[in-house]
Amino acid sequence: MTEFALFISAFLAATILPFSSELAFLAALKSGMPFSHAMFAASSGNILAIILNYYLGYFLYEATKRKLFHSKIGKRAFLMGHKYGYYALALSWLPIIGDPLTIVAGLVRLKFVWFVIIAGTLRVLRYWLIGLI
Numbered sequence: 001m002t003e004f005a006l007f008i009s010a011f012l013a014a015t016i017l018p019f020s021s022e023l024a025f026l027a028a029l030k031s032g033m034p035f036s037h038a039m040f041a042a043s044s045g046n047i048l049a050i051i052l053n054y055y056l057g058y059f060l061y062e063a064t065k066r067k068l069f070h071s072k073i074g075k076r077a078f079l080m081g082h083k084y085g086y087y088a089l090a091l092s093w094l095p096i097i098g099d100p101l102t103i104v105a106g107l108v109r110l111k112f113v114w115f116v117i118i119a120g121t122l123r124v125l126r127y128w129l130i131g132l133i
Helices: 005-013 021-030 035-069 073-091 098-106 112-132
Strands: none
Touching: 005 021, 005 035, 005 073, 005 112, 021 035, 035 073, 035 098, 035 112, 073 098, 073 112
């Protein structure tokens, strides 16, 4: 597996597509790819995809704002997402729920820098831990 293929698989896995970048990461390591190359390819692909997810949520806000704030539940959900959003990002590395959380982070307009620091670091740590095992 090449670094580009690993990058693409990690990118696609961090979108809402059902795809496993962990398996691709392990396959790359097993095929002899240096650990540092695999870490860079997988981490950068994954981080770029969560940035795309963030901006997807960010721009969805404009399309859903009126509907969101006209609903009592929608307004409450938005306020709770904004209040607890950074804590929720601690779960953003998890399969299935992590990628939608990165979209919600953009929707509730969490600060982009903190979003990248928290979610990006957790994505890198996930690959690092998998590589250690």
